[in-house]
Amino acid sequence: MFYDKYVSLCAQKGVTPSAAAKEIGINKAAVSNWKHRRNGPSDITVQKIADYFGVTTDYLLGADGKRDSGEEMAGWYSPLRFWDKINENRSDFMHYFMQAWEYPVEDIANLWGVPVDNPEKATDEEFKGFLLSTVKAVRLNPEDGEWDVVIIPQTEKGPTPVSESGPSDPVTAQIMEIICQMSPEEKRLYLENLRTLRLLQAQGRKPDIQE
Template identity: 25%
Template structure:
């Protein structure tokens, strides 16, 4: 699962294996082996990838489908999801999808705000 997620995130970011390898100061064949599932990175490199792609290590490893549970909604992820999901839909279906996604984002933001309030009140106690 790690190999698939790593490749997916790289492609979503519009990056090449070489550009990622250069950024992390590693050899491109080493990076390629990670995407092919032949090898895995060290824990430190895994953390660096998670930070770079703004996802959790659990997401990278396939232990969770939530990219980053501690973060507010990432609009670039929303845009990618919307574009990929809306392909081939009629105008009415696209409009409904947009409404559904907006409603979901509003509800998600409420949950995030409630968590932040709870953390703040815990700190004050």
């Protein structure tokens, strides 16, 4: 049961369920609803809780520590658990990320503003949003420092790509949330239009808008 895992994680962290909810930004009524099984948390709330405790959403939702493939999740965590280490050498992390990424490379820059060849150019907010929208879990090998990365299937709706403290640009955050909700075909059409628009801008031309 979700509430039981939530309470157990709170105990391990040394905080009360109410105090943890306040720090995460969840109201007490929601926690009460989980306790009495009136309803469960939203996908975004589950992700926030997973990031707060440094666990995977699979664990919180009752996946019994298993990935979809059946492999054990021991040592697998939300990427924000390792934020400082990932952020201090983004290029190194991206090397391992790209080994697991099976989608168009240009999507990473077009959708999340993260240049694959130079991820340090992205802002912290952009890079966090990218991680939350694309990385399901990570595992760091302590012996060689290599990363194992599990990608969120892009046919699923990923978390809204904004920072934990909220977006600095509400309009951008709203646009990114809409993009995350797109189907693969809608994303493809969006990217095609975006590429055409950028090509026209580079050529100093304006797009033809048909009424």
